[in-house]
Amino acid sequence: MYDLLLKNAWVVDPLNSVNGIADVAVLDGKIAKVQREIQDHAKEIIDFTGMVLQPGIIDSHVHLGIMWGSPFGPRMLAMNGVTTCLDMAGPLEDILDNVPTYGVGINIAILQFASPPFTFKNSAPTQQEMTDLIDKSLADGALGVKLLGGHYPLDPEVSAQLIRTALERKAYVAWHAGTTKNGSNINGMIEAVKMADGYPMHLAHINAYCRGAIHDSMEETRIAIDLLKANPNICCESYISPKNGTRLTCNPDGSVQSKVTGNCLRAFGFTEDADGIRKALLAGKAFAVYDAGGYSDLATGEQALKLWEEAGSDVGGSFNINPPLPRIALAQAKRDDGSFVVDAISTDGGCIPRNVILSQGLSLVKLDILSLSEFAQKTSLNPARMLRLENKGHLSINADADITVYNLETQTPVASFIGGRKVLFNGELVSKGATVICTEHGKNAIEARGMKAIVVDPGKQIKRIPAS
Ligand SMILES: [Zn+2]
Structure with a gap:
């Protein structure tokens, strides 16, 4: 007897090469079976004929802090079919404090911003100030830190030192490229990749460095793609909104x-x-x-x-x-081994109103720029790997039953489930709270707030998968 049986959807699961009509059974919050027809009994059966079902959408670049728009980021994400997100600036306290009131049940990872004039006094913080900020953020439940260099730059040497310090402390490190020397453009991106020095780093929204600020925007796109191919330690996303x-x-x-x-x-x-x-x-x-x-x-x-x-x-x-052609080229580019150069499609949305993974991302499928399977890879499997979430991003037996169901024709979400629990259903959000993805240092703080914690190790190597 299953808890939930989702019937007759077009199921897309790139990791397991599933791409066709199938049923999906869920038991105890995990995927129990995926096959053409499942006859066993279930407590609840939902028919999704004509819809697409994929592993839950993971938006690897969002904003949930009120200072970026409103407290409704989790709600706006969930209404658009997102089940897991990576917040790229915090403020950490603000986001966690708002979960009891504004949480809608989605999984949240948070990067605290390491930026003057907010969490640093000025553009040249001392080693002690860096260590203190990183350790406190991790202990409070952050997954790591984000450098908002493009907006609020640090000195180049300070940026490099901050990244080294964060990596030593096994924090997730993301950088919106830019220092006091180079801006948020292709030169800033080249500088950031150099300063990562071969270590794992998440470079934010690659499309933002391909807006034609230094060279022609497509020339910048070519430079960005070549740079990422030559530096596989850099994981990244780009978004598709103008x-x-x-x-x-x-x-x-x-x-x-x-x-x-x-x-x-x-x-x-x-x-x-x-x-x-x-x-x-x-x-x-x-x-x-x-x-x-x-x-x-x-x-x-x-x-x-x-x-x-x-x-x-x-x-x-x-x-x-954002000019259109770089956004398309970055979404499509592949390495020689068939894996994507830009790992994920993100939105930089959340409480910033452009949660367009389905509404605009599926246009890439209709234009034949991505296959349906590649779309699922870039919106779930690859971002799960970036977050070191081994049980998400696929529908293998015993994987977390995180699922997004959408209508390809209208490019709109139909339903979402997290751990087999309904989140978006019949146009309503029916869950509360949040599960927080953090490091081992933050587990206690998250649980003390009455939330569930998923502990991951950002120090772990990411294994890229060729597109199927
Ligand atoms: Zn952002």
Whole structure:
């Protein structure tokens, strides 16, 4: 007697080369059987005829901290079929404190930001300040740290030292490339790869370095792909939305705080200051993120200017800054062994309103840029490997019953299950809380908050799998 039997969906499981109509049985939160027709009894049987069923979607780059938009990140992810996510900035305390109120049952890994002017006083923290921040973050339940170099850069040597320190302490390390020397562009990416020095590092949103800031955007894309092929220690994702995520905060002297916002303003022909932001908002080129009640949304024009002024400029923002062809080339590129150069498709969404893995990602399948199996690999199997989650990303017997069901025709989610438990069902979110993916150092802190912890070891080697 199974707990759950999901019948008649088109099942895609790249690790086990499953790609066809099948039934999936779940027992005690684990996958019990996958085959063409399962006749055994189950407590609950759900028919998914005409739908696609794949291992739960893992978004390897999201934001859940309120400072990036709203407290509704978990909700916005789950409504889009995501079952597990990697938060790429924190703040850690803010996200964990919000789980009892805003958690919807999805699995969350959190990277604390290691960035001035937030968690460091300035762009040159001492060795002791680095060690303290990393150790405290891990002990509080973070999976590791994120360098927001593109927005709030550290000195190059300091960035390298921080990465070394984090790796020594077995923290997961991610970097939005950029230092005080090189910006968030292809040169910043080259610098970041060099500073990783052969050690494992997650380089954030590769598409962000291929926007044509230094060379033609497709030339930058070619450079990025060659660089990743030559440096397999770098794991990475890229996203498919035209919109980026940044902050529109200005300093008291009117200068713009985030370097990325400066780049965007320059690219659209505005000055890199408060006046430039004002004009970009009014021209419909800059967008402000706001809490729309239950989710966050983007505003532009007069409405956005009002939001931005009322918040004293301190709001999340967005620009349509990503050209289309690099996004497609990065999604498709493969290594000689058939594995993907850019491991995963992410969104950089969460509480930033662009959770488009299904709504835009499935267009890549329809355009024949990715097969359905490759799509499942880039949205579940590969990001599971990045997070060292051995029991997720596939539907092997005894794997976690994390499942996303979607309608390929409409590119919309239909249902999701985590550990065999319903999360998204009939258009509603029916779970609460969160399971936190952390290191052994943070298990106690997470459990003390009444949450479940999944302990992983970010020091472990990642094994890439050729696409099936
Ligand atoms: Zn991000």
